[in-house]
């Protein structure tokens with residue numbers, strides 16, 4: 001279970017998150033929607049442990065443990081996964097090599113032995129096939145020269161391999177064509193489990209047609225302004241965010 | 250920037266302890282008296298029982314050296330070296346030229362075992378069959394053991410200490426020694442010519458493909474001892490050889506001098522691949538101690554269609570002054586230089602290459618990857634020139650620098666000179682930094698910052714690592730991790 005309690009965050013002296021509260025239960029898929037620049041990515045970065053954010057107040061608990069005390073590596077090993085809005089390129093590092101390094105790092109952190117190469121390759125190939133990631137892409141340097149959609153698929157591939165406790169998807173749908181959207185959504189749905197939860201950040205109802213959320217949160221002005229069921233997303237589709245930002249639609 | 254800063258700090262702190270080869274071997278040694286004069290030169294020559302012509306060659310070099318000045322053009326700074334305050338010869342006492350491995354002091358064998366270099370052929374044979382490497386191990390001033398000699402001899406390959414070649418193959422030594430790096434080439438090379446102690450000699454007969462990798466491991470053990478190896482490799486027409494060189498030294502407070510000369514000669518259609526993994530002690534966090542590495546390496550593509558390729562991974566030394574070069578004399582000959590130079594702490598690296606195009610349709614390729622961390626300075630200095638007659642000469646140079654942290658420097662100094670209008674020289678250069686975002690992305694996947702840095706650096710140097718023979722590539726990858734992180738490997 002992920003609990004964000006009264007989170008106040010500023011960056012470069014500017015307040016972005018202003019007393020944000022959010023709970024995502026085990027097995028739950030929560031969607032976050034909200035206007036541009038409202039702090040959705042900031043929230044995901046703060047949960048994942050990126051530096052340069054000043055957490056002024058509040059807690060982020062994963063299964064009751066305050067993860068704000070941990071560095072990014074420790075949080076990842078505790079089961080936090082972030083599918084980046086803008087995935088980074090790592091020149092010269094073959095995707096396969098990167099995946100192996102990540103998987104082994106997490107296996108070591110859990111006190112498990114490293115995977116044998118044949119076993120690992122098989123696992124990756126299967127996962128890649130399901131997500132429509134071409135095998136030759138696994139040999140290319142990670143994300144270098146990948147199209148926007150290919151990068152997003154690669155993020156989900158990594159999530160499928162790392163099997164996190166909480167998967168945060170930051171606009172994974174942007175840049176995906178209609179077929180890719182379905183494939184990626186299927187990939188996420190296949191990962192849904194009793195003890196795994198998801199925080200899905202998106203601007204569009206379309207993604208939520210495929211990944212059916214249990215709850216929908218509207219974020220505005222650094223807070224959760226409203227929480228509801230799937231119907232809330234449909235309502236936003238019609239009326240926009242005017243009611244939450246105080247501006248005319 | 251906090252994460253990078255922290256990584257850099259950690260690297261700084263770990264740096265010195267990470268030098269795992271910093272042990273000293275307790276062996277009695279025999280030294281020449283301190284200082285340098287004609288008597289010392291004669292002493293060294295006598296120790297090796299050298300013929301008159303060799304002694305004279307050394308004395309001639311010594312006299313010329315007296316008239317020369319230490320070069321100052323490189324971007325390196327160090328206190329003036331007192332050449333009279335050094336020992337120019339040190340030999341393990343028990344070692345008056347071993348005839349077989351059984352005569353080698355077991356303490357020495359243990360030293361090489363600690364370094365991960367098994368000298369016993371049986372052990373190598375017991376290991377992986379297809380990764381056999383013949384090793385010549387040089388300890389301070391003396392070659393202590395050369396393995397696989399019998400098998401190499403069957404193929405007609407000569408691989409032995411140069412001190413031995415002076416006796417067993419004087420005609421080859423006379424013909425080739427100093428023919429690529431002339432006695433008066435530069436201050437350190439001239440000094441080397443006067444006092445060189447030992448090193449490897451390789452001759453590959455015409456048409457022979459050397460049946461295994463040849464390798465030399467150099468280790469400086471004695472305090473205040475200069476090490477002056479001399480390596481001479483001759484690949485006769487149509488032959489091929491791949492040669493590996495590795496270096497370590499104990500951790501010392503004072504600086505130690507290393508001034509080697511390597512000469513390569515490739516005749517018609519011959520190919521020499523020379524790889525170095527240099528891991529001399531880099532000095533401590535304050536820049537105390539460490540090896541001064543002033544090396545002259547040059548290859549002569551003497552015959553048509555010959556090829557010489559230098560690959561180097563430089564992670565150690567307090568100061569590196571090193572420019573492995575190729576003289577492209579034969580028509581259609583080819584020179585290559587692949588380099589990874591890592592500097593950390595207070596290390597200073599001034600390294601690069603020279604490609605001198607003399608023959609027609611000669612080609613050269615330079616790929617240089619410099620990585621600077623800590624408070625180090627890393628300079629690439631390269632010269633590409635085409636002679637009047639070098640019609641159709643071509644060079645491609647790619648020179649990339651990666652900075653880790655804010656206190657280090659990277660510099661690129663290319664000299665290009667063409668006296669032939671048909672020559673085509675291309676030059677590319679980039680400087681980049683490991684970004685905070687890249688590090689975060691990797692740590693978000695569970696890698697530690699050290700692992701993330703090593704991974705990104707390995708990606709950066711991949712083109713060059715691929716040039717190394719398999720066994721060395723693995724070793725080099727570990728070394729890179731060690732010299733940057735200390736925790737991995």
Ligand SMILES: Nc1ncnc2c1ncn2[C@@H]1O[C@H](COP(=O)(O)OP(=O)(O)OP(=O)(O)O)[C@@H](O)[C@H]1O
Nearest residue numbers: 011012014016034035036037038039040041042043
């Ligand atoms: N390092 C920074 N320095 C200054 N301002 C920043 C910094 N990082 C983020 N911001 C600001 O914080 C605000 C929130 O950004 P964030 O990326 O979290 O928004 P978002 O809700 O994800 O928007 P979008 O829907 O466009 O992705 C923006 O106004 C942004 O400009």
Ligand SMILES: [Mg+2]
Nearest residue numbers: 040041042085
């Ligand atoms: Mg965003």
